[in-house]
Amino acid sequence: MSQPLIASLRRAVAANPEDLPLRLHLAELLLHSGDPSGAVTELATVLASEPANAAARQLMTEALGGRPEAAAETQPAAETQPAAQTELNAGAQTEPAADTAADTAADTEPDEAAPAPRPASGASFDWSAAEEQLGLDVPPMFVDQPDTEPISDSVFDLERPRLTLAEVGGMTQAKQRLEASFLAPLRNPELRRMYRKSLRGGLLMYGPPGCGKTYLARALAGELQAGFLSVQITDVLDQLVGSSERNVRELFLAARRAAPCVLFFDEVDALGQRRSQTRNSALRGTINQLLTELDGVEQDNDGVFVLAATNQPWDVDPALRRPGRLDRTVLILPPDEPAREAIFRHHLSHRPIAGIDTRRLAGRTEGLSGADIAYACELAAEHALLASVASGQPRPIGMADLEQALAGIQPSIGPWLETARNLVTFGEDDGTYAELRGYLKRAGRL
Amino acid sequence: MTSPVRQAAALVQLSPASAMRLLAPYLAGEPDDWFALCLAAQALIALEQPERALELSRRAAQLNPTDDWPVRLQTIAHRNLGHHADATELARRSVLIQPANWQTHYLVANTDLWADAVTQHSMAAAERARELAPDDPSTHNLVGQVALALGKSRLAVRSLEQALRLDPENSIARHELARAHLRRFRLGKSVTGFLAVGRMDPTIPQTRINLHNIAIRTVQLLHYAMLLALLLSPFSAQASAGLVLLIVLGALVWARYRGGPALLRFAASIPRRDPLLVVWAGLLLLAGVMLVLRGALTLGKPAGTAADGGLFGVAFALIFAGVATTWIRRLHLRSRQPSGRSR
Numbered sequence: 001m002s003q004p005l006i007a008s009l010r011r012a013v014a015a016n017p018e019d020l021p022l023r024l025h026l027a028e029l030l031l032h033s034g035d036p037s038g039a040v041t042e043l044a045t046v047l048a049s050e051p052a053n054a055a056a057r058q059l060m061t062e063a064l065g066g067r068p069e070a071a072a073e074t075q076p077a078a079e080t081q082p083a084a085q086t087e088l089n090a091g092a093q094t095e096p097a098a099d100t101a102a103d104t105a106a107d108t109e110p111d112e113a114a115p116a117p118r119p120a121s122g123a124s125f126d127w128s129a130a131e132e133q134l135g136l137d138v139p140p141m142f143v144d145q146p147d148t149e150p151i152s153d154s155v156f157d158l159e160r161p162r163l164t165l166a167e168v169g170g171m172t173q174a175k176q177r178l179e180a181s182f183l184a185p186l187r188n189p190e191l192r193r194m195y196r197k198s199l200r201g202g203l204l205m206y207g208p209p210g211c212g213k214t215y216l217a218r219a220l221a222g223e224l225q226a227g228f229l230s231v232q233i234t235d236v237l238d239q240l241v242g243s244s245e246r247n248v249r250e251l252f253l254a255a256r257r258a259a260p261c262v263l264f265f266d267e268v269d270a271l272g273q274r275r276s277q278t279r280n281s282a283l284r285g286t287i288n289q290l291l292t293e294l295d296g297v298e299q300d301n302d303g304v305f306v307l308a309a310t311n312q313p314w315d316v317d318p319a320l321r322r323p324g325r326l327d328r329t330v331l332i333l334p335p336d337e338p339a340r341e342a343i344f345r346h347h348l349s350h351r352p353i354a355g356i357d358t359r360r361l362a363g364r365t366e367g368l369s370g371a372d373i374a375y376a377c378e379l380a381a382e383h384a385l386l387a388s389v390a391s392g393q394p395r396p397i398g399m400a401d402l403e404q405a406l407a408g409i410q411p412s413i414g415p416w417l418e419t420a421r422n423l424v425t426f427g428e429d430d431g432t433y434a435e436l437r438g439y440l441k442r443a444g445r446l
Numbered sequence: 447m448t449s450p451v452r453q454a455a456a457l458v459q460l461s462p463a464s465a466m467r468l469l470a471p472y473l474a475g476e477p478d479d480w481f482a483l484c485l486a487a488q489a490l491i492a493l494e495q496p497e498r499a500l501e502l503s504r505r506a507a508q509l510n511p512t513d514d515w516p517v518r519l520q521t522i523a524h525r526n527l528g529h530h531a532d533a534t535e536l537a538r539r540s541v542l543i544q545p546a547n548w549q550t551h552y553l554v555a556n557t558d559l560w561a562d563a564v565t566q567h568s569m570a571a572a573e574r575a576r577e578l579a580p581d582d583p584s585t586h587n588l589v590g591q592v593a594l595a596l597g598k599s600r601l602a603v604r605s606l607e608q609a610l611r612l613d614p615e616n617s618i619a620r621h622e623l624a625r626a627h628l629r630r631f632r633l634g635k636s637v638t639g640f641l642a643v644g645r646m647d648p649t650i651p652q653t654r655i656n657l658h659n660i661a662i663r664t665v666q667l668l669h670y671a672m673l674l675a676l677l678l679s680p681f682s683a684q685a686s687a688g689l690v691l692l693i694v695l696g697a698l699v700w701a702r703y704r705g706g707p708a709l710l711r712f713a714a715s716i717p718r719r720d721p722l723l724v725v726w727a728g729l730l731l732l733a734g735v736m737l738v739l740r741g742a743l744t745l746g747k748p749a750g751t752a753a754d755g756g757l758f759g760v761a762f763a764l765i766f767a768g769v770a771t772t773w774i775r776r777l778h779l780r781s782r783q784p785s786g787r788s789r
Binding site for chain 1: 452453455456457460461464467468615641643644645647648649650651653654707708711712714715718
């Protein structure tokens with residue numbers, strides 16, 4: 001049974017002590033994961049509130065050594081056997097674990113499906129069952145220090161996105177760049193080994209706001225069939241001394257534990273701000289910790305793919321972009337025509353529409369971001385709704401509504417492009433922003 | 447301090463939107479927490495929502511009238527809304543509440559700067575803030591800005607240089623220093639300063655505007671030099687040619703070695719932004735070429751030959767065409783000026 005799940009349930013129960021079904025569920029998990037004493041504690045609390053709770057009573061019987069019939073038929077013996085008992089028995093060299101499990105089951109209640117119990121003898125005496133009956137809690141002989149500290153997984157919600165890059169409309173260039181810089185080496189381990197291409201380092205996606213950086217990151221995680229941990233500054237930064245650094249460490253521990261995992265830093269300019277520009281000591285420490293974790297000095301980052309996204313790449317600490325860290329950059333531009341068409345379709349598909357020519361709309365919305373298009377759809381819906389209210393007759397959203405909405409929308413990426421123009425004009429021409437320079441030239445902005 | 451407020455305090459400067467996301471539900475449950483109200487007001491000011499910030503800071507001031515923070519936040523909200531009289535009054539009130547806090551004096555001078563109403567009182571407030579916090583670069587920066595507004599360029603340069611010594615990455619101080627150099631007509635220092643600002647902080651839009659202004663001043667200088675060359679030419683064609691050559695070569699060498707590729711990239715963007723400036727500069731350069739040719743042709747010969755006269759005439763015409771272009775350009779720019787003042 002997954003320990004993180006139990007840990008997370010424990011916290012949920014601690015937060016809502018009155019939630020008896022949740023506590024019951026925790027007790028059940030504890031019992032099945034080999035912690036009957038933990039289960040008994042939880043069940044006792046449930047029964048104190050609801051003495052007649054049949055499920056709690058049944059589980060309590062099971063936890064205290066009894067074996068309900070239904071459970072005996074469905075649960076395999078190895079799972080019903082508490083892990084601690086198995087370890088104890090293995091350590092004492094008395095009998096193989098499977099046998100012991102069978103014996104325990106046989107001691108409590110005979111089961112037709114189970115193998116016939118062997119006659120008890122002095123050599124096969126079940127010490128663990130006896131200890132349990134006597135209530136002795138014998139500590140293990142040797143205690144190993146765990147490799148890692150327990151981590152709080154619930155703080156960082158691990159997702160498994162099903163979205164893939166093929167499902168992202170348009171954005172061909174960005175997808176090609178992601179394929180070349182990230183996916184191809186991952187998909188071809190033989191070639192990667194041949195060329196001695198390391199998997200170290202991460203990818204920084206930058207571009208104007210509302211153009212799908214986060215969406216693309218999710219698709220990339222789906223493409224890799226990896227877990228997805230999205231991190232924002234609120235998940236990490238804390239004013240208490242040392243807390244932010246600890247949060248960063250725990251975050252990477254969670255990612256390593258969940259490997260393969262995409263660790264995605266959204267708005268990395270806030271968390272990884274230039275240290276020279278910040279006087280916030282908590283943030284400085286956090287950035288230092290982030291650099292250490294990215295380097296994987298203390299632990300290997302194998303299977304942890306670091307992605308970051310920002311609207312303000314000029315604010316990201318240059319140290320974060322050194323080789324081995326976020327050393328590859330991909331510019332995510334405003335959506336191209338096929339992408340705009342897909343975005344229109346996405347935002348209109350669940351609304352009542354009639355006669356919408358998405359290709360025409362995509363053709364006349366050059367320069368609008370995905371967020372602008374979403375806003376246009378929202379405005380068009382609002383317009384149709386108001387018209388329906390006025391006429392007392394509901395009508396679908398039409399082209400006229402959308403065109404009216406689009407007439408009032410200015411591309412929101414204008415200020416970003418102005419800043420980007422300054423960046424490529426006055427910044428160091430070291431090739432970092434070559435893609436951006438090319439785009440601005442093509443767009444006639446340089 | 448409770449957890450969401452503590453976290454919001456850590457986030458308010460770095461990510462005001464995130465801070466607001468934490469504070470909004472907290473304040474719904476605890477509407478009388480003056481500290482959280484102040485944090486929310488600070489975040490809203492950063493998010494450019496001064497009306498709501500004003501409302502929250504007012505409530506915080508009612509809850510804790512002895513603290514200067516809510517009053518300072520009210521001042522900033524009023525200032526950003528353009529209510530200069532209210533902002534000035536509140537800034538002075540914050541000094542009365544907490545005279546030992548440099549930020550209250552800072553705000554007095556800063557509010558005057560925003561209102562374009564800088565006086566000797568503003569300078570006194572800025573100086574007081576600097577006395578109270580001599581290690582804070584922003585106080586030196588403020589003194590420099592106030593001095594610049596009062597026309598005291600030397601004091602401005604000294605203060606801004608001190609601010610940069612304390613914080614070499616302070617792009618605002620560097621920008622103001624470049625402005626101070628421009629005021630003193632030190633075009634070279636000013637250009638390098640603005641280029642550095644553009645490199646350090648591309649989000650400052652004034653950098654490009656000021657570099658453009660310098661380009662205009664440079665062409666203006668060239669124009670004056672041409673007129674001087676025309677005045678000199680009856681006496682010596684070689685002298686006028688030499689003068690033109692010297693200025694053009696000097697500018698090119700400087701641009702190559704001090705301005706660097708960033709300056710050339712900026713220069714390449716001027717035709718799109720201000721084509722008439724390019725026409726103006728082109729006419730003057732052509733006139734310069736004519737004057738140089740004239741100087742070369744008359745080298746060792748008496749002035750007054752036919753070729754000499756023709757070249758002189760063309761140069762003369764070009765220089766005066768430059769004057770016409772300047773006028774057209776000015777009229778064109780005036781028609782593009784937005785009504786009212788923008789900051």
